[in-house]
Amino acid sequence: MPANKKYLTKSPWLRLSKILCGSVGGYAVTVSLHLFFTAFLPKENVIMTAAFTGYILWAFLLLYAFVATNVWRVWGIYVLLTIVFALPYLLKINFNHGS
Amino acid sequence: MDPRKYNIYFHTHTISGIIIAAVLYVIFFAGSFSFFKDDIAAWQKGRSEAGHAFDPPYNYLLDSLSQHYNLRGRSFNFYLLRQGQGTYVDMTASADTTVSKPKPKTGKEDGRSRRGKRDEDAAYFRYHFADKKAGDYADSYDMAEFLYRLHFLAQLNQVGINIGTPFGYLVAGIVAFLFLFALITGLLLHWDKIKSNFFLFRPMGKWKTVWTDMHTTLGVIGFPFQLVFAVTGVVLIVNYVLLMPFASLLYNGDSDKLYESLQYNKVVKVDYTYKPISGAFDMDAFVGKWQKEWKDAKISRIYIRNYMDESMQVSLEGQPNPEANFAGSGYVTVNIGTGKVLEHKSPNNGGNYIDGVKSLLYHLHFGDFGGKPLRIIFFLLGLMGCAVIVSGIMIWLVARDKVATELRKRRFNFWASNFFLAACLSMLPVTAFTFIMVKMLDQVDQGVIYRTYFYSWLVLGIYLMVLRNLPRMNRHTLILSAVLCLGVPIANGISTGLWMWTTWQKGAFDILFIDALFLTLAGSCAYAFTRVRTEAKTFKVLSLSKTPENVSKPSVVRE
Numbered sequence: 105m106p107a108n109k110k111y112l113t114k115s116p117w118l119r120l121s122k123i124l125c126g127s128v129g130g131y132a133v134t135v136s137l138h139l140f141f142t143a144f145l146p147k148e149n150v151i152m153t154a155a156f157t158g159y160i161l162w163a164f165l166l167l168y169a170f171v172a173t174n175v176w177r178v179w180g181i182y183v184l185l186t187i188v189f190a191l192p193y194l195l196k197i198n199f200n201h202g203s
Numbered sequence: 204m205d206p207r208k209y210n211i212y213f214h215t216h217t218i219s220g221i222i223i224a225a226v227l228y229v230i231f232f233a234g235s236f237s238f239f240k241d242d243i244a245a246w247q248k249g250r251s252e253a254g255h256a257f258d259p260p261y262n263y264l265l266d267s268l269s270q271h272y273n274l275r276g277r278s279f280n281f282y283l284l285r286q287g288q289g290t291y292v293d294m295t296a297s298a299d300t301t302v303s304k305p306k307p308k309t310g311k312e313d314g315r316s317r318r319g320k321r322d323e324d325a326a327y328f329r330y331h332f333a334d335k336k337a338g339d340y341a342d343s344y345d346m347a348e349f350l351y352r353l354h355f356l357a358q359l360n361q362v363g364i365n366i367g368t369p370f371g372y373l374v375a376g377i378v379a380f381l382f383l384f385a386l387i388t389g390l391l392l393h394w395d396k397i398k399s400n401f402f403l404f405r406p407m408g409k410w411k412t413v414w415t416d417m418h419t420t421l422g423v424i425g426f427p428f429q430l431v432f433a434v435t436g437v438v439l440i441v442n443y444v445l446l447m448p449f450a451s452l453l454y455n456g457d458s459d460k461l462y463e464s465l466q467y468n469k470v471v472k473v474d475y476t477y478k479p480i481s482g483a484f485d486m487d488a489f490v491g492k493w494q495k496e497w498k499d500a501k502i503s504r505i506y507i508r509n510y511m512d513e514s515m516q517v518s519l520e521g522q523p524n525p526e527a528n529f530a531g532s533g534y535v536t537v538n539i540g541t542g543k544v545l546e547h548k549s550p551n552n553g554g555n556y557i558d559g560v561k562s563l564l565y566h567l568h569f570g571d572f573g574g575k576p577l578r579i580i581f582f583l584l585g586l587m588g589c590a591v592i593v594s595g596i597m598i599w600l601v602a603r604d605k606v607a608t609e610l611r612k613r614r615f616n617f618w619a620s621n622f623f624l625a626a627c628l629s630m631l632p633v634t635a636f637t638f639i640m641v642k643m644l645d646q647v648d649q650g651v652i653y654r655t656y657f658y659s660w661l662v663l664g665i666y667l668m669v670l671r672n673l674p675r676m677n678r679h680t681l682i683l684s685a686v687l688c689l690g691v692p693i694a695n696g697i698s699t700g701l702w703m704w705t706t707w708q709k710g711a712f713d714i715l716f717i718d719a720l721f722l723t724l725a726g727s728c729a730y731a732f733t734r735v736r737t738e739a740k741t742f743k744v745l746s747l748s749k750t751p752e753n754v755s756k757p758s759v760v761r762e
Contacts, residue, residue, distance in 0.1 A: 110210075155445075159380065162380075
């Protein structure tokens, strides 16, 4: 049997919002998290590691946008996380003097 | 499990799965055969590469090139084939303007694409060491290359959809990412039953149970394998998606610099001096010397800059043999005029973190670290992926084929599955057919392979769809596959005289392997055909006489 419709999103706009939140928002969080790590680890190593961690994290973030009860809160969380993770870059703080 | 979450996992899994099903099947199918890329190439050529040691005749190659071109001041890139049986050669125009006579600059330069528009004076070709023959790319195109490139949809790049990035690669990347997503949701969906249903196969049950078991149990058992291929697949084909922001944020938008720091490509720029070098350059001796130095490693690339100029430099890149060292990369750059080693890193020690991650990526995806047995296991796991996909389509169809569903929707669902299954199931007979044709036709190049494969795929696909009957589709593909797969070793024997017993005696095990592989496939399909004929329970679902049944691939896996 297909999934029970009772638990699924009915409004197409809400569905679009979830898809966008998960893909675009998830992407922003993924990139900014790895950017955050470059503040105190060698950047090329972090970028290389992102090959494995990045896509898996992104996929989970995409899923979370669907699982969460309120997608607007997820939007908020993702935007907030992106800003927090990007702070060291924006403030040009770098503890990794090696690279 | 919370029913809400369960249903969300269920729905996201279903939607992402059904969107990618057919394309993912193509990727899995072609990718599985690509594990035997070298064997297929040897098979088509009719010349075994197994166990041969090659002394690459670089001097001979340069010498014969110099009869057509003035080589002074040119740069060469050699991309060696994996077994060292040949190389791709990329020769640029000369840096010496008295040789190259540059045309007025058009202002457009295409640095990264190797096969783009280029100077007539430059050349890109494939060179085979054993017979010392060069062929341009399209002429030396073979089934190995075709299936390999099909598994990342390279052929789709040529359909003329221009979006600034190769269309086929992008599709392959999106499919791979959605595949990763479907894997995760599928695993979470099945989470509570992982332990209890780990080996739950009920082949005697209803067909729907058979498909469900095939999908969930094989899916869980194959999960680690498929996860690895989903992740490495995304990385290998569209990693620029994730690299782009880093290039613009951390490397001032200079993606070449980013790629260099990730050790993908080395930028070797040497100024031309217009002073000829004194003495000759013995490339065979040079490469041989470093090959001796780098024991347990294979030279993968050779770069020559400013040939026969005083500034001439030669760089070698090498990878350790996986038995000796799983991770690592080495390079050396030598100034030929002075003989000075400008930089050197041995492939077998001092591997850094990036080497480690990259080796993991490549070795896991190419399955080249455990010899033939590992490739065969990966091949079977790949076919298992095909079985999971096809059973997924069947579950999708049957779950929606209810009397309560609107007729319009049921019709649509049926035609969607009909189309997907026709496209998927026709791949094996079409592949076998093309293998036969490349042995039967006199002239085989890229165009011939394209036309044979894609037109026969189209014709068979339409025929199977017109049947409008899934069990009949299944039976027809099985019998066609059995006959055509059996035809592969026969066609090889007739056209080249390399029958299986001949290749066995000669020790040409790579050619023998492909024949044996298709013989096994033929046997499996024939066996599956007899089972399907006797056991298939037909049940009427719609007014159209269509009766879903078991599908072909599982029999291959079940053995």
